[in-house]
Amino acid sequence: MAQEHRDQPETQPESHGETQPDGQFETQPEAQAVAFGAGSDHDFRFEIPYYTQPEHDDDDDGASTASLKASILDYRRENGRTYHRFSDGHYVLPNDDLEQERLDIANHMWTVVWDGQLCLCPKKNGAKRVLDLGTGTGIWALDYADEHPTATVIGVDLSPIQPEYVPPNCQFEIDDLEKEWAWPEKFDFVFSRNMIGCFNDWEWIAxxxxxxxxxxxxxxxxxxxYPVACDDGTLTEDHALYKWSSLLCEAIARMGRSLTITSEFEGILQRVGFENVTVTKQKMPASPWPEDPRLQEIGSWVQASLLPGIEGMAMALLTRVMGWKPAEVIIFGSQVRQDVKNLGVHAYWYGYSVYGRKPASKKEVPKEISREKPNESLQVDSPKRENLKRKSPHPESPK
Incomplete structure (x- = not known):
């Protein structure tokens, strides 16, 4: 088998942490359905769809529930990071404390990008029933639920990393969104953020x-x-930041996914039947290099969310897919970090908001896109606390 070409540091130290040969990693059988969140001990219970729930658990049920609890909360430990266990391997970013902090910073970054708005479609003024795809720490769902107390907000993710105490109108579920969706009630607002690279088929998701x-x-x-862009030649193909961005695109493409699909969302929404599709773009500098004060602020938050996530965003992709050693990723990450800190490198991404409306009247819609039959979802019944506010962290201003 030919050796894969890759950019990497000149030195190649010994690997640290757990690695799997040829990018392979073990998977664990998935559970059927479970609810958690009630009480500090995360009490679990089976929900048996399409069948009658037994009135009393027997010993076998108790053992199955304990096994289910262990399978979901026993996160994969790999190269010093932890990853989700449910639908093992589908999502390539970690779920540990460092990543959760980065996600919360990124949440505030997006609110700065959109001038304090959680969304741009008319549902910014309120909705009845909201679904947040890939909710992560749940911070967007919590913010929307707090801002719109009459809305019911459901956040869905592969990792149970959301807080236990939430507003009374917010709940979280553990589910694989690449399986057939089976919610009993329809929504009037579905929201997705930072999910490129997570799905094999965005048209099916839409x-x-x-x-x-x-x-x-x-x-x-x-x-x-993606990939990262530059208008004035201060970012070149020799920069580690450029290589990092390109390697992420290549690795995720080998998994059958895309980091470059964002510009295609408008056409995807139109093809599946949405009308009045609206696209808004905003330049997001990689650091506070611009002279414009608004772009400086956006760049400060992009930098704050990027610096702690460089290795985490690359570790699984480069070790599992591209054959790198963990130590190589760490050394490479330090080089990328220097580029992100360098205000002479005028790198940026475009941030997109793309939304569409389902027609209010019946009309012909595109032919159904078939997929495999899903596993059942995992329901999270979180205990509730009135008037809980979760604030976004504010990093120090870059010097």
């Missing part, structure tokens, strides 16, 4: 959103467009 929306409902996507 179709699921369409089918699970009420007539007149909205689907909105927020994401960056």
């Amino acid at each position: 179709k699921q959103a369409f089918e699970n929306l009420e007539p007149g409902g909205y689907f909105e996507i927020h994401d960056n467009l």
Whole structure:
């Protein structure tokens, strides 16, 4: 087998942490359905879809529940980071404390990008029933639930990393969104952010959103467009930041996914039947290099969210897919970090908001896109606390 070509540091120290040969890693059988979040001990219970729930658990049920709890919370430990266990390997970013902090910083970054707005479609003024795809720490769902107390907000993710105490109108579920969606009630707003590279088939995801929306409902996507860009030649192919961005695109493409699909969302939404599709773009500098004060502020937050995530965003992709050693990723990450800190490097991404409306009246929609039959979802029944606010962290201003 030919050796894969890759850019890497000149020195190649010994690997640290756990690695798997040829990018392979073990998977664990998935659980069928479970609810958690009630009480500090995360009490679990089975939900048996399409069948009658037994009134009393026997010993076998108790053992199965304990096994289920262990399988979900026993995160994969790999190269010093932890990753989700449910649908093992589908998502390539970590779920540990460092990544959760980065996600919360990124949440504030996006609110700065959109002038304090959680979304740009008409549902910024309120919705009845909201679905947040890939909710992560749940911070967007929590913010929307706090801002719109009459809305019911459901956040979905592969990792149970959301807080236990949430507003009474917010809940979280553990589910694989690449399986058929099976919510019993339709939504009037479906939201997705930072999910490029997570799905093999975005057109199918958009179709699921369409089918699970009420007539007149909205689907909105927020994401960056890769690879990193530069207008004045201060970022070249020799820069580590450029190589990092390109390697992420290549590795995710080998998995059958895309980091460059953001510019295609407009056409995807139109093809599955959405109308009045609206695209808004905003330049997002990699650091506070611009002279414009607004772009400086955006760049400060992009830099603050990027610096702690460089290795985390690359570790699984470069070790599992590209054959790198963990130590190589760490050394490479330090080189990328220097480029991000260098205000002489005028790198940026474009941030996109793309939303569309499901027609209010019946009309012919595109032919159904078939997929494999899903596993059942994992329901999270979180205990609730009135008036909980979760604030975004504010990093120190870059010097």
